[in-house]
Amino acid sequence: MAFGFIKKLNLIKDQLSAINQQNNxxxxxxxxxxxxxxxxxxxxYKDSKRLNKHEYQSFSQYGEDGIVQEIFNRIGTTNxxxxxxxxxxxxxxxxxxxxxxxWQGLWIEGNPQYCQEIAxxxxxxxxxxxxxxxxxxITAENIESLFEGAGAPAEPDMLSxxxxxxxxxxxxxxxxxxxxxxxxxxNATYQPETDFVVPYNATRVWDxxxxxxxxxxxxxxxxxxxxxxxxxxxxxxxxxxxxRNDLLNDVFEAPYTAANHYEPARYFLYHKNxxxxxxxxx
Numbered sequence: 001m002a003f004g005f006i007k008k009l010n011l012i013k014d015q016l017s018a019i020n021q022q023n024n025x026x027x028x029x030x031x032x033x034x035x036x037x038x039x040x041x042x043x044x045y046k047d048s049k050r051l052n053k054h055e056y057q058s059f060s061q062y063g064e065d066g067i068v069q070e071i072f073n074r075i076g077t078t079n080x081x082x083x084x085x086x087x088x089x090x091x092x093x094x095x096x097x098x099x100x101x102x103w104q105g106l107w108i109e110g111n112p113q114y115c116q117e118i119a120x121x122x123x124x125x126x127x128x129x130x131x132x133x134x135x136x137x138i139t140a141e142n143i144e145s146l147f148e149g150a151g152a153p154a155e156p157d158m159l160s161x162x163x164x165x166x167x168x169x170x171x172x173x174x175x176x177x178x179x180x181x182x183x184x185x186x187n188a189t190y191q192p193e194t195d196f197v198v199p200y201n202a203t204r205v206w207d208x209x210x211x212x213x214x215x216x217x218x219x220x221x222x223x224x225x226x227x228x229x230x231x232x233x234x235x236x237x238x239x240x241x242x243x244r245n246d247l248l249n250d251v252f253e254a255p256y257t258a259a260n261h262y263e264p265a266r267y268f269l270y271h272k273n274x275x276x277x278x279x280x281x282x
Contacts, residue, residue, distance in 0.1 A: 034269065039235055049253040051232035051241070052263075059096040059277055062236035062269060064183065068094060068158065071181055071231070071241060074251040077157050078180070081105050083147065085138055086162035089117045091277045094160040094183050094239070103157075104130045106150045110137040110163075121279050138163055139202040140173035147177055155180060162239075164206035168197045168214035172222060180244050182228060188237035188265040190215035192258035216240055216258040229256035237265040 039045055045052050054070035055063025080098075082105035087093040095105055109115050115135040118126075125131040132150050136142065159179035161167050167184055189210040190196045196215040198204075206212045214222075219240055220230050228242040231252040240261070243252065253260070 035235075047253050049251060051252070052235050055235060057272065058100075059092060060094050061092055062234050062238055064094045064234055064239055065097045067232055067234060067241055068098070068181075068183070071243065072157070075180065075243065075247045075249070078155070079153055079157060081153050081156040082158040082160065083108075083152055083156050083179070084158075084160035084162075085109065086164065087114075087118070089114050090122060091279070094162075095158070098158070099125055099131060102130075105156070105158075106132045106134065106147070106152055108134045108136055108138060108146055110135070124280060138166075138170060140166065140169045140200065141202065143170050143173050144176050147174075152177065154178065157181060158183065161185065165198060165204050165212050166200060166202070168218060168222060169200045171219075171226070178227075178244065180247055182223070182242040183239050184219060184242070185213055185238060186216045186219055186233070186240045187213040188216070188263065190217070192216055192262035195221060216262050220256075220258045230258065230261050231256060233261045233263040235263055236267060236269045237263040238267075 039052055039055075051067045051070055052063070054066045056066035057063055058065045080103040082095040082098055082103055084093055084095040084105065085108035087095075087107045087109050088111070090096060090107065093107075095103070095107070098105070107118065109118065112135050115133055118133050122131055122133075126133060134146060134150055136146055138146070154177055156177065156179045158181045159174070159177075160183040161171055162185045163170065164185070171182065171184060187196065187210070194215050195217045197218045198212060198214070216230070216233065223230055223242045227245050229245055229248055229252075230240060231243050232241040233239065
């Protein structure tokens with residue numbers, strides 16, 4: 001009787017697994033069809049200088065990996081050094097794909113458990129000094145001292161900011177360091193004509209609502225003040241991409257405005273094809 005019960009449980013487990021796989025396959029097909037209908041065939045994305053058609057996802061949340069690659073295809077690299085914070089366990093961020101392309105860089109993560117996972121999982125890259133991990137809660141007051149303490153170069157090739165609340169103020173506070181490319185999360189709830197920024201609170205974290213970060217218009221304004229131009233947003237409406245003005249060289253689509261590059265929130269596109277992401281098992 002016990003054997004029969006176990007056999008039934010295994011059968012149910014197999015059936016649920018098959019249903020789950022079918023659901024995943026259906027979602028992948030729906031995403032592919034949506035991208036085909038909207039991203040690849042829509043006139044908005046036909047300009048050869050527009051970056052969205054270059055999107056692909058290796059480890060990024062959406063298509064950021066492809067946009068990052070295409071930006072550096074156009075402007076070249078120098079030190080191949082990145083700084084990224086808000087990386088969680090490191091397996092879904094904008095710079096992991098760069099590590100596999102022999103870049104080096106700094107991750108800053110405020111959660112000590114995530115940092116421990118990174119220390120174990122990426123022990124090889126940390127051991128050969130390709131990756132530096134710092135556990136610290138980031139504020140506008142400490143951000144540059146964290147860079148300095150880690151020995152980051154004054155002009156890293158890329159800076160990626162995603163801490164879900166004070167992003168605007170963190171970028172604003174970075175004055176001694178001049179990254180060539182800045183990737184920063186924007187709040188797509190607010191349309192491109194709306195200049196919105198949450199009030200600064202050094203200890204505040206995201207509460208899961210639409211009250212976080214800054215609108216694309218606010219980030220466009222900040223970018224101009226700091227000498228950067230908005231060259232793209234991810235199609236899913238999550239990240240904005242800025243290039244330092246001295247590197248534009250007429251290879252990106254103008255005008256460099258929120259009105260031109262805004263993408264609405266399309267979080268339903270979240271899907272990772274292929275195997276579950278990993279490195280060295282923790």
